[in-house]
Structure formats: C-alpha cells, structure tokens
Amino acid sequence: MAKTPSPRKPKTSTKTPASAPKSSKLPKLPKSIQAVIEAAQDKKATGVVVLDLKKAGAFTDYFVICSGANPRQVQAIADSVEEALKAQKQRPSLVEGYARAEWVLLDYFDFVVHVFSKHARDFYALDRLWGSAVRHELPDLD
Numbered sequence: 001m002a003k004t005p006s007p008r009k010p011k012t013s014t015k016t017p018a019s020a021p022k023s024s025k026l027p028k029l030p031k032s033i034q035a036v037i038e039a040a041q042d043k044k045a046t047g048v049v050v051l052d053l054k055k056a057g058a059f060t061d062y063f064v065i066c067s068g069a070n071p072r073q074v075q076a077i078a079d080s081v082e083e084a085l086k087a088q089k090q091r092p093s094l095v096e097g098y099a100r101a102e103w104v105l106l107d108y109f110d111f112v113v114h115v116f117s118k119h120a121r122d123f124y125a126l127d128r129l130w131g132s133a134v135r136h137e138l139p140d141l142d
Helices: 031-042 071-086 118-124
Strands: 046-052 062-068 094-096 103-107 111-117 134-137
Touching: 031 046, 031 062, 031 071, 031 111, 062 071, 062 118, 071 103, 071 111, 103 118, 111 118
Parallel strands: 062 111
Antiparallel strands: 046 062, 046 134, 094 103, 103 111
C-alpha cells in the first residue's frame, strides 16, 4: 500500500520572519502607535516602551517612551515621529523640549511620545512611575 501524505500542514512556515512588521511582537495597538514605534526604530531609538494607560486612570491612553544617544539623535527621532504621523494627518497639539533635546514631548491627546536622552530618562524614570500600566517593551534593533 502506498503511503498518502498527511493533510496536516507542517509546523514550520515558509514565510520569512523579515516580512513581518517590526511591531509584530506586540499585541494589537492602534495604527498611530505602530507608526510611532516604527519611526523611532528607523532612527535607532533604544529602550522603546509602550505603556497602555487606559486602565491606569491617566490623562491619555498611551505613552511611547524611547531614548536617543545624543541631542541630534533625540531630535531626529522626534522629527521622524512627527513626519510619520503627519502622513496619517495627525499633528501634535504640543511639542516641548525640542531645542534642548534632553526630553522631547509630543502630545497627540490620545497618546504622548517621550524621547529622552539616556541621562534624562534615568533621572526622571517616567516609565517606572506608572506601575499600574500595561507595559510593552520592544527589543532594540541593530
């Protein structure tokens, strides 16, 4: 008797992981948050964290927090985020700290993007202040 192939699909996929979006490891997040993550990662931001504040009683739904190595990179990350969201017809209601580039805050009402220098991030420890928030950490990209 000839052996018939099993109707089950193999466990391994033929698709390459490189075809998956950068934020594929996160739970479903709004399109704008995904755009922020990708824009920050495109400029080599480190320590990217998304805090889901919806159940934490905060004034906004999400914080996206990341770091740059120097003032020029902090500004480049902030510029990249603004450009990505402008393509989605979103503009920040407030931008603070851009000139000093130690802590740039971009307020989009439903979410706030914080781009820190490493020193400022360690000093203010903003991502540790919201203990009741759901935290999503993204790996640094090479």
